[in-house]
Amino acid sequence: MKFGVVVFPGSNCDYDTFHALQNVMGQETVFLWHKDHDLRGVDCVVLPGGFSYGDYLRSGAIARFSPIMREVKKFADSGGLVLGICNGFQILLEAGLLPGAMLRNKNLKFLCQHVHIRIENNRTAFSSAGHRGQVLRIPIAHFDGNYYAPPDLLSELEKNKQVVFRYCDEKGKLSEEANVNGSAHSIAGLINRQGNVLGMMPHPERASEKILGSEDGKIIFSSMIDYLEKKRGTGKKKATRAARPAVTPLPPLIGTF
Amino acid sequence: MKVRILVSLKESVLDPQGQTVRNALHTLGYHQVKDVRQGKVFEIDLEGLDRAEVEKVIPEIADRVLANPIIEKFSWEILEA
Numbered sequence: 309m310k311f312g313v314v315v316f317p318g319s320n321c322d323y324d325t326f327h328a329l330q331n332v333m334g335q336e337t338v339f340l341w342h343k344d345h346d347l348r349g350v351d352c353v354v355l356p357g358g359f360s361y362g363d364y365l366r367s368g369a370i371a372r373f374s375p376i377m378r379e380v381k382k383f384a385d386s387g388g389l390v391l392g393i394c395n396g397f398q399i400l401l402e403a404g405l406l407p408g409a410m411l412r413n414k415n416l417k418f419l420c421q422h423v424h425i426r427i428e429n430n431r432t433a434f435s436s437a438g439h440r441g442q443v444l445r446i447p448i449a450h451f452d453g454n455y456y457a458p459p460d461l462l463s464e465l466e467k468n469k470q471v472v473f474r475y476c477d478e479k480g481k482l483s484e485e486a487n488v489n490g491s492a493h494s495i496a497g498l499i500n501r502q503g504n505v506l507g508m509m510p511h512p513e514r515a516s517e518k519i520l521g522s523e524d525g526k527i528i529f530s531s532m533i534d535y536l537e538k539k540r541g542t543g544k545k546k547a548t549r550a551a552r553p554a555v556t557p558l559p560p561l562i563g564t565f
Numbered sequence: 566m567k568v569r570i571l572v573s574l575k576e577s578v579l580d581p582q583g584q585t586v587r588n589a590l591h592t593l594g595y596h597q598v599k600d601v602r603q604g605k606v607f608e609i610d611l612e613g614l615d616r617a618e619v620e621k622v623i624p625e626i627a628d629r630v631l632a633n634p635i636i637e638k639f640s641w642e643i644l645e646a
Contacts, residue, residue: 402633408635412582
């Protein structure tokens with residue numbers, strides 16, 4: 309499968325995400341420049357973490373107007389798989405591809421730590437490799453991750469099972485303490501109604517190799533690969549079980565901000 | 566024409582920054598301060614538009630870009646004609 313990692317000015321998890329997809333998951337991966345007008349035939353678009361456009365105005369608010377986002381929106385509207393990680397999640401919210409908004413963390417601190425999240429819905433293209441109730445250990449690093457939605461929208465999200473991940477403790481219990489940033493309903497990851505766009509604050513690419521302290525993030529990537537392979541009908545079962553390829557050097561970024 | 570736009574969080578949305586400022590003011594002895602809401606100010610200079618056009622375009626700009634209507638509200642005033 310071919311993955312595209314979008315690079316905005318200020319993205320800083322683009323190379324990590326590229327590495328996780330190409331070298332750890334063994335998928336063809338390309339960078340997509342924010343000024344580009346085409347998605348180079350990718351099967352899936354990933355909006356990585358970082359501080360696109362310096363987080364000016366609001367996190368993700370400027371990035372949504374970049375040329376590549378017009379293509380990403382078209383791609384998502386036609387059913388293409390889109391994953392937004394951290395700042396990528398904020399961009400998806402600002403672009404209206406996911407409902408709701410982000411507020412400052414409840415304690416007004418930039419949080420950079422490992423957290424536990426619980427899989428609430430494993431019948432999605434992003435979580436099928438895990439089971440419902442499974443606890444994942446994945447790091448977060450953000451200032452604006454306090455998810456907000458008005459009460460009627462929250463009940464709609466719950467009813468449609470659009471909450472895919474919730475912050476919890478290591479045993480999978482929800483609590484105010486475990487909900488580190490104060491998100492409504494402890495929401496850490498959210499999917500759209502159609503099931504092809506997911507945003508999550510935790511960074512799966514930072515939990516994709518043993519040396520990083522956790523491999524739980526691979527569950528998200530392997531779910532997506534499984535989904536894409538089934539969609540294409542290649543019939544190959546678990547792509548993630550394939551032998552790990554040799555590490556290939558990352559391509560340099562070409563272009564000027 | 567110069568326009569000033571104020572963007573702030575809706576009353577229904579918790580404003581932890583405003584609360585922190587309020588607490589700091591209480592620490593300084595300003596106990597009369599009941600509540601603080603923090604927001605953003607934009608001063609926009611427009612040209613080639615008459616008043617009616619400005620009245621149409623400013624709410625559009627505020628709604629599409631300057632404010633996130635899910636969590637924020639805005640108000641605006643003309644500073645200089």
